[in-house]
Amino acid sequence: MLQAYLPVLVFVALGVAIASLFASVNRLLGPRRPNKVKQEPYECGLPSDVTKSFRFGLSFYMIAMLFILFDIEVVFLYPVAVQLEAFGVFALVETAVFVALLMLGFVFVWRRGALEWK
Numbered sequence: 700m701l702q703a704y705l706p707v708l709v710f711v712a713l714g715v716a717i718a719s720l721f722a723s724v725n726r727l728l729g730p731r732r733p734n735k736v737k738q739e740p741y742e743c744g745l746p747s748d749v750t751k752s753f754r755f756g757l758s759f760y761m762i763a764m765l766f767i768l769f770d771i772e773v774v775f776l777y778p779v780a781v782q783l784e785a786f787g788v789f790a791l792v793e794t795a796v797f798v799a800l801l802m803l804g805f806v807f808v809w810r811r812g813a814l815e816w817k
Contacts, residue, residue, distance in 0.1 A: 761813045772801055 779786060779794050808814065 758813075758816055762816070765808060765813065769801065769805065772798075 775797065776794065779790050783790060
């Protein structure tokens with residue numbers, strides 16, 4: 700069993716080794732000239748106007764949670780899509796029920812106005 704995972708382990712080890720090597724070389728040879736401008740937050744080419752007392756609205760969190768919920772749907776649908784022939788018609792029906800329930804939830808939150816940015 701370990702032999703089947705050996706190539707994956709080798710690639711992970713090589714990736715970690717190369718990343719560590721590049722980070723170490725950068726730390727040793729790279730220039731370090733910190734100043735006040737470099738320490739400020741930077742977003743999309745403009746200085747950030749967000750202060751520590753800034754609070755996000757509730758709609759931001761609602762949309763973020765809904766995005767995560769519907770994004771996780773793909774995690775459950777992908778294995779079924781890859782092995783649909785092996786699972787058979789039962790998996791297809793179960794997947795259709797799963798998607799229908801998700802669509803019902805999506806329509807519910809849409810009708811309630813959770814997707815409206817205020």
